[in-house]
Amino acid sequence: MAGLSMKNVSKSFANGFAAVKEFNIEVEDGEFIVLAGPSGCGKSTTLRMIAGLEDITAGEILIGGHKVNDVETKDRDVAMVFQNYALYPDMTVYENMAFGLKMRHMPEEKIDREVRWAARLLHLEPLLDHMPRMLSDGQRQRVAVGRAVVRRPKVFLMDEPLSNLDEELRLQTRRELKRIQEELKSTVIYVTQDQTEAMALGSRIVVMNDGEIQQIGTPEELYRNPCNKFVAGFIGSPRMNLFDVTVEQDKTCAVLVFGEHRITLTEEKSAPLLNGGYAGKTIVCGIRPEDFRIGKACKIGEGGSVEAVIQVQEAVGDEMFLYFQVDEIGFVARNGKGIDDHPGDRIRVCPDASRFYLFDPATERIITN
Ligand SMILES: Nc1ncnc2c1ncn2[C@@H]1O[C@H](COP(=O)(O)OP(=O)(O)OP(=O)(O)O)[C@@H](O)[C@H]1O
Ligand SMILES: [Mg+2]
The missing domain is CATH 3.40.50.300 (P-loop containing nucleotide triphosphate hydrolases)
Structure with missing residues (x-):
């Protein structure tokens, strides 16, 4: 050898x-x-x-x-x-x-x-x-x-x-x-x-x-x-969700704007974005399917939760994949036990912003994760 x-x-x-x-x-x-x-x-x-x-x-x-x-x-x-x-x-x-x-x-x-x-x-x-x-x-x-x-x-x-x-x-x-x-x-x-x-x-x-x-x-x-x-x-199955967001600055924090939705990042996560001159720009945001909380698991009034429309639930072995849309953009979440709602129903989903992967739109290189 x-x-x-x-x-x-x-x-x-x-x-x-x-x-x-x-x-x-x-x-x-x-x-x-x-x-x-x-x-x-x-x-x-x-x-x-x-x-x-x-x-x-x-x-x-x-x-x-x-x-x-x-x-x-x-x-x-x-x-x-x-x-x-x-x-x-x-x-x-x-x-x-x-x-x-x-x-x-x-x-x-x-x-x-x-x-x-x-x-x-x-x-x-x-x-x-x-x-x-x-x-x-x-x-x-x-x-x-x-x-x-x-x-x-x-x-x-x-x-x-x-x-x-x-x-x-x-x-x-x-x-x-x-x-x-x-x-x-x-x-x-x-x-x-x-x-x-x-x-x-x-x-x-x-x-x-x-x-x-x-x-x-x-x-x-x-x-x-x-x-x-x-x-x-x-790498990863189902694949990472990737979508465009616009970066705004709120004091020392970056806010990711996606349609009507605004998600404020921690100072730590904001730093590479703000220091990198991304305020005012559109970048690519990624989130893995396991980094969502779905429906009742989102606390009421919790910041950063968004309304989604269910498309389909897929049972894969003992796991459920939930496909949903936010503002017509498709996402997939890993959702352990599944939910009782049906296609077309509205639910709340809460992405874990601490787990966002953020990419430069031109070079596609990672900015922070
Ligand atoms: N003899 C050749 N002349 C010109 N181009 C070639 C030649 N052989 C392969 N290519 C091209 O080189 C590229 C790489 O081919 P290769 O067979 O290494 O791909 P691969 O990653 O193994 O793809 P696959 O997963 O489909 O097997 C392809 O775009 C192919 O069309
Ligand atoms: Mg080959």
Whole structure:
């Protein structure tokens, strides 16, 4: 196993399109790094550059401290698992997993030990004699992972390996992957569009957009301290509510004005706004779904509560999501037990202003949270 280092790595394709720009990261040995971001943001391109399947236009990639820019894929000691994990259809599960080792001329008995070890790890022992067509999607996926695991590579590269699986199997295989990674203490770079998966798997997450790293951090850091509006909106489910407010000044406090509504911030929260010259300007305000109190939980006459129109309540497991509008703008709140009111009814909602995330409208960077 080994760490990975990427320094100012960029990729422009032959048509001039810059798919990855100035990518920098230091990955420690044994970390589970997730590259996350919307479709087309450059995740697969980044992974393919690490694998050596794609030339890099500029920068440096080091695996285990050695520069690999000009090292061929087969000599980089990385193993890839793709979304479309083609198994060899005419080989058994055992042969599929043994194939890469045979190609490396590993002795027969050592191959056997490795394959059986991986099969035990992945709960594939009863299936070793089966042909791929006899397997479920999840089982096939595990064989693809097994094929990578037996090689004991320095770095595992996985590109949306679970996206073909149904929900249940995806969650199960996700837990297995995490367990195996912890057991092997391997370095993993894992690509996904799904922020929930990123949060569940990553020791750190790299959030990308338009070929650029937006932020790198632990799931908790990204959730609590997003550096900009994009990360704030990307991490968290349901997503953070984002809406425009105008900043007014009332002595040493900032007042956020939203339609008829006025919410006064504490002096502490106001300072970065007023010192930053935002008085009189329109900025972007964010609030997470869990930071509302709803209906009776808002005390009567409490400042900062606003009237909302209920759109729909959605039960998700043992949780309720309440969708509502304030002045025609849609919001979502996490609302534990749910409420008795119905679509179209009016209720009071009370956002917790101490938890507001405030963003610069032009740069989209966080001003304060
Ligand atoms: N050979 C190529 N020539 C030109 N542009 C390319 C080429 N390959 C990829 N791209 C573009 O580079 C961008 C990044 O592609 P990439 O496959 O890395 O995205 P991704 O983040 O993996 O997306 P997805 O989540 O949909 O898999 C895309 O806009 C894509 O259209
Ligand atoms: Mg991709």
